Amino acid sequence: MTTPFTLIDETRVTRVDAKMDDGRVLVDPGGVERATGWVRKPEGLCRDEVCVPVRNAGLDRDGRIDLEVMAQTLHRPIAVDTGEGAAALGTSAVDRGNLLASLEAPDITLPDLDGRTHSLSEHRGKKVLLVVYASW
16 A cells, blocks of 8 residues: 655755555655656666665655655655655765855845845855854
C-alpha cells in the first residue's frame, strides 16, 4: 500500500507516493526523478551528465528506491519523518564546501523598515553589513 509523501530537495517540494517498509521509505523511480532529477540507470544514479555509481545493493527494493540509501549514495544528509510523511534532502558536504570556499553569500531579498525590498545581488563587489534581530 502506498501513501502520499512529501519529498523536499533543497527548495523543491514534491508530493510522491511512497511505500513504508520496516521504517524505510520506498519511492517509485518516477517520483524520485520528478522530485530530485535523479534517474536510476544501469550505470548508477544519474542527473543530466553526472552519474554516481551505486555500490549499495539496498538502493532498489521491490522496484522502488530507498530514500535513505539514495541519500547515502549521493553523500547528502536526509531527515525523514515517517509519521508526518515527509523527508528533506540536504546539500552534500562537497557542494556546501564549494559554496563556502567561493566566499559569496547566497542571494537573498529582504524588506527594509519602510517595506522596500533589497537583494544582496544588488551589492555584489561591495562590502555589506547585514544586521538581523529576532525577539525570541
